[in-house]
Structures are given as structure tokens and as C-alpha cells.
Amino acid sequence: MNQQMGFQEVLKKASPLTEASYYILVALAEPLHGYGVMQKVEELSLGRVQLGPGTLYGALSNLQSFGLIEGVEDAGGNDRRKLYRMTEAGRKVAEHEIERFDEMARHGRQLLGL
Amino acid sequence: MTETETKQVFKVIFAWEDEKEEKWLEQLASEGWHLQWVAPFYYTFVKGVPEKVIYRLDYKMTLDKDYADYTMIFKDSGWELVTVMGNWHYYRINPSNGRIPEIYNTNRAKAQKYRRLLLGLVPFLPIYLVIFNPALSLFNRGNGEEISLFLETVQLLMFVLILFFIYAVVRIILKIRKLESQSKE
Numbered sequence: 674m675n676q677q678m679g680f681q682e683v684l685k686k687a688s689p690l691t692e693a694s695y696y697i698l699v700a701l702a703e704p705l706h707g708y709g710v711m712q713k714v715e716e717l718s719l720g721r722v723q724l725g726p727g728t729l730y731g732a733l734s735n736l737q738s739f740g741l742i743e744g745v746e747d748a749g750g751n752d753r754r755k756l757y758r759m760t761e762a763g764r765k766v767a768e769h770e771i772e773r774f775d776e777m778a779r780h781g782r783q784l785l786g787l
Numbered sequence: 788m789t790e791t792e793t794k795q796v797f798k799v800i801f802a803w804e805d806e807k808e809e810k811w812l813e814q815l816a817s818e819g820w821h822l823q824w825v826a827p828f829y830y831t832f833v834k835g836v837p838e839k840v841i842y843r844l845d846y847k848m849t850l851d852k853d854y855a856d857y858t859m860i861f862k863d864s865g866w867e868l869v870t871v872m873g874n875w876h877y878y879r880i881n882p883s884n885g886r887i888p889e890i891y892n893t894n895r896a897k898a899q900k901y902r903r904l905l906l907g908l909v910p911f912l913p914i915y916l917v918i919f920n921p922a923l924s925l926f927n928r929g930n931g932e933e934i935s936l937f938l939e940t941v942q943l944l945m946f947v948l949i950l951f952f953i954y955a956v957v958r959i960i961l962k963i964r965k966l967e968s969q970s971k972e
Contacts, residue, residue: 691896707859708863711864723889723892725864725891725896726864726890727843727845728891728892730857730860731896731899731900753855754856755853
């Protein structure tokens with residue numbers, strides 16, 4: 674993970690997030706395992722955002738290498754599935770992205786007179 | 788016990804032709820021949836009911852630390868891991884309600900697969916250049932003519948193999964470029 678990397682640097686590398694990465698990141702506001710993320714995103718977007726396992730795995734490992742999400746130590750139980758959750762840096766990046774989307778939407782509405 | 792009917796097929800398909808390979812496996816499944824296992828260029832099929840099955844190949848190093856998590860994600864989302872050859876993973880799924888499932892939803896995500904493939908292939912080149920080739924040359928000193936000829940033949944074969952290997956790397960790089968230029972961002 675990139676603790677030594679400054680937040681601005683992380684932001685520069687990670688933003689703009691792809692649609693898949695953005696949805697995965699915000700889904701991990703609560704700890705979930707890979708398939709849980711897939712289900713949550715599909716449910717949330719009413720099936721519009723489909724995450725194939727290859728896409729999901731790739732995005733999870735990218736987000737993890739940027740330090741935006743982390744693995745959670747398992748509290749026991751029989752489930753060997755790895756749990757992920759958003760980090761502090763991940764939350765900041767997500768907030769930054771949300772502001773960016775808001776601004777984009779506002780500009781679009783302004784110019785189209787909506 | 789009922790005898791299961793199998794057949795073996797020798798077929799030369801290269802690493803950059805994985806989509807062609809997927810289509811071929813789907814074609815055979817629709818004829819009732821379902822993939823059982825794969826050795827290099829050598830495929831074993833078992834006879835069953837003709838079915839519409841989707842095959843997808845993925846490249847992932849089995850020695851990676853997160854390998855268990857990787858396979859779990861595929862399993863949970865309904866993909867059956869049929870067999871693994873080298874680091875190539877052969878997955879299949881039965882399409883439901885007419886939709887063709889994909890393991891990668893964007894070209895950009897798919898390009899990552901070929902990047903992993905490159906990382907898996909490239910270490911072979913220094914192994915050849917730094918270890919194998921000098922070792923052969925060293926052995927070749929002060930040997931009889933026959934052994935010398937044999938070693939030179941091996942060296943020549945290896946050289947041809949390396950040329951082919953470089954060609955494969957170039958093909959894969961071109962594929963990554965194409966996928967990344969087609970991605971919408």
C-alpha cells in the first residue's frame with residue numbers, strides 16, 4: 674500500500690475512476706466480499722452496471738494498490754472469502770469524485786437549460 | 788458404471804488467439820463435446836448433451852497471494868473453472884435469459900488480462916539469455932563432434948523458439964493497444 678504517497682498524488686493517479694471502480698469503491702463503505710460487491714452494485718444500479726468477475730477482480734486489485742480499499746482481517750467463521758472495505762483515503766477520493774460528478778451535472782444542466 | 792466417451796484433439800492455438808479458442812470450445816459444446824482438460828495444444832473432451840455454453844479464458848498466476856480470492860470471485864458469480872493450463876484458466880457458464888455473460892465488461896478491464904499475460908511471459912527471455920544460452924556455450928567446449936553438433940542444434944532450436952516468443956509478445960502488446968484505444972475514456 675502507498676502510505677508514503679501524498680493524498681494529492683493518490684488522487685491524481687486514481688481520478689477519474691472508471692464507472693466500475695467508482696461503484697465498487699462506494700459499495701465498500703461497509704465491508705463486503707467480492708461477490709457481495711457485485712450484488713450490491715447490480716442492485717443499486719437496477720442491473721445497469723454489470724460487473725463480470727474479471728472486471729471486479731481487476732478493479733479490486735487496482736483500488737487496493739492505490740490504497741483506496743483494504744482487506745479486513747476475518748473475525749473467524751467458516752467463510753474463507755476475503756472482506757474488503759474503503760480506507761480513509763478511499764473515502765476522500767470518493768467524495769472528490771462525487772463533487773466532480775455534481776459539478777459536471779450542474780454545468781450540463783446550465784448549458785442545456787434544464 | 789457407464790463408460791464415458793471422450794475424444795482428444797490436437798490443435799495449435801496461440802496465446803493471443805484466446806477469443807478464437809473460446810468460440811471453438813463453444814462450437815464443440817453445441818455439438819455435445821464438453822471440455823475436460825487441456826495440455827499444451829492438446830484438448831480432451833467428454834461426450835454429453837449438446838448445450839449452449841459460454842467459455843471464457845483468463846490469465847492469472849496460480850502462485851499469486853490473492854489467488855484463492857480470485858477463484859472465489861469467479862465461483863461465486865457462477866463461472867465453473869473447468870481446468871487450468873499454465874496460468875490459463877478455462878471458465879464456462881450456461882447463459883441465462885438470453886444474455887451472454889462476460890467476465891470483462893470493458894475493453895479497458897480486458898486489457899489488464901493481457902498485461903498480466905505479458906508479465907507472465909517476459910521473465911522467460913532473461914532466463915534464456917542469461918542462463919541457458921551461456922550454459923550451452925560453456926558445455927560446448929572441448930566436446931567431441933557429435934555432442935557439439937547436438938548442442939548446436941539445441942541452441943538453434945532455442946533461438947527459433949525465442950524469435951517466435953518475441954513475435955508472441957509483439958502480438959500481445961498490439962492487442963493491449965487496440966483494446967485500450969477502443970476504451971471509451
